[in-house]
Amino acid sequence: MKAGQPSRGRAIALVLGCLSAAVFGADPSVALEMHGRVLFLKASINNQGPFRLILDTGATETVITPPVANRLGIRTVAVSASQRKGTVASLAVGTAAVTNLPVYVFDPPQAVSLRLDEGADYHGLLGYTFLSRFLTTLDYGLMQVSFTPLPTRSIRVRADGTDSNGVPFEVVEHLIRIPVRVNGSALLRFLFDTGSAEVVLFPPTARALGFPASPPGDASPRFAEAASVSIGTARMSRVRVVAAEIPDARVTGNFQGIIGHPFLSNFAIAINYRDRVIRLSPASRPLQ
Numbered sequence: 001m002k003a004g005q006p007s008r009g010r011a012i013a014l015v016l017g018c019l020s021a022a023v024f025g026a027d028p029s030v031a032l033e034m035h036g037r038v039l040f041l042k043a044s045i046n047n048q049g050p051f052r053l054i055l056d057t058g059a060t061e062t063v064i065t066p067p068v069a070n071r072l073g074i075r076t077v078a079v080s081a082s083q084r085k086g087t088v089a090s091l092a093v094g095t096a097a098v099t100n101l102p103v104y105v106f107d108p109p110q111a112v113s114l115r116l117d118e119g120a121d122y123h124g125l126l127g128y129t130f131l132s133r134f135l136t137t138l139d140y141g142l143m144q145v146s147f148t149p150l151p152t153r154s155i156r157v158r159a160d161g162t163d164s165n166g167v168p169f170e171v172v173e174h175l176i177r178i179p180v181r182v183n184g185s186a187l188l189r190f191l192f193d194t195g196s197a198e199v200v201l202f203p204p205t206a207r208a209l210g211f212p213a214s215p216p217g218d219a220s221p222r223f224a225e226a227a228s229v230s231i232g233t234a235r236m237s238r239v240r241v242v243a244a245e246i247p248d249a250r251v252t253g254n255f256q257g258i259i260g261h262p263f264l265s266n267f268a269i270a271i272n273y274r275d276r277v278i279r280l281s282p283a284s285r286p287l288q
Contacts, residue, residue, distance in 0.1 A: 266283055
């Protein structure tokens with residue numbers, strides 16, 4: 001969920017400026033919740049809370065809602081008609097903490113449905129500006145996440161993603177772009193998004209792969225089933241996919257689709273932003 005002008009429920013990243021931040025130690029196991037196929041965790045902000053945040057690798061920034069900013073007395077400046085930005089003194093998940101963390105202040109429109117449809121209140125998004133400072137490991141089977149210091153030794157993997165150490169990725173505007181195969185296709189560039197409830201194929205990609213897709217100008221989604229989806233050696237059969245148009249040309253220009261819950265929920269995932277490597281292994285137990 002990108003911060004900036006809202007689109008597809010994602011917004012466009014804006015530069016926050018050069019604010020220094022400090023990172024402290026980590027708790028090895030923090031509980032996750034799931035509502036509407038979206039992951040939530042509890043965090044403290046400025047030593048208050050807990051606040052429920054969406055764990056979102058598709059968020060270019062960390063976001064808090066206006067009521068939270070008002071409660072904490074966060075000083076903000078306007079960046080658009082609907083969004084403001086400020087800095088929190090600290091944000092902690094377990095004992096993993098970042099100080100002087102820039103945040104955006106708005107209510108992500110795509111997350112409102114979680115309140116209405118799932119009854120899941122939320123207070124913001126935990127995005128790139130926090131996640132990239134740690135080795136982020138989440139296990140959908142155990143419904144746990146950990147944020148630990150990055151290993152001192154850098155990880156090197158094969159460019160084709162067949163190395164057991166992990167799959168290399170790129171960072172594009174604070175978003176993870178990872179190579180994905182659908183039905184044994186050539187490598188496709190997908191957004192790796194723990195905040196997405198679906199595996200999404202943008203219409204040009206869907207049509208090229210032989211999936212039904214709406215014509216240009218028609219935003220109606222088309223659901224189908226992929227025989228297989230794989231990232232490196234991690235592979236799943238019979239994965240639900242949706243062909244859907246999104247209004248953000250900068251996302252569709254950099255990505256061919258989105259890899260979300262129907263695939264990711266089968267794995268334990270370790271994300272190393274420094275070395276730009278993701279490791280996927282079977283989840284500790286099947287997700288109920």
